Amino acid sequence: xxxxxxKRRRSPQPPPPPPPKPADGEETPRNPExxxxxxxxxxxxxxxxxxxTLIVARSAPPPAASPEQAxxxxxxxxxxSVAELSAYLQLPFSAMTVLITELIAAELVQARAPIVRQAxxxxxxxxxxxxxxxxL
Numbered sequence: 001x002x003x004x005x006x007k008r009r010r011s012p013q014p015p016p017p018p019p020p021k022p023a024d025g026e027e028t029p030r031n032p033e034x035x036x037x038x039x040x041x042x043x044x045x046x047x048x049x050x051x052x053t054l055i056v057a058r059s060a061p062p063p064a065a066s067p068e069q070a071x072x073x074x075x076x077x078x079x080x081s082v083a084e085l086s087a088y089l090q091l092p093f094s095a096m097t098v099l100i101t102e103l104i105a106a107e108l109v110q111a112r113a114p115i116v117r118q119a120x121x122x123x124x125x126x127x128x129x130x131x132x133x134x135x136l
Contacts, residue, residue: 054079054112
C-alpha cells in the first residue's frame, strides 16, 4: 500500500486588473479590426470583377511580385473564381479586387467571364444528328 501524497497549498492568485475605463465622451474600446494595406493604382480604378469571374495566370510570378501576388499567380494555373481566391488568401473581396486589378494591369493574369452551360442544346445540332441517324 502506498502512502497518500500531500497536496501543496498554493496561494490564491489575485484576479487580473480590470481594463481602464474610457474618459468621458469616449466610446468603449472594441476589438481591433483587421487592416489591409494592399495599395491600388494611383487613380484608384478597379477592374470590373464579380465573385464568379474566373482568373487565369498568364505567367509564373516574377521575382519582384509581392507575396500575395505570387500566391495568386501560383493558384491560378487553372481558372479560379475571385470568391475562391478570396477564401484561399483569407482576404475580403474588396482587397482581392485591388490585388487582381494590379495583376491585370501588369498583364500577369487574365479575367474571364464564367462559363455558362446552356440548358438545351442548339436546335441545329439536334437536327443534324437526327438527319445523320435517318441516313443510316
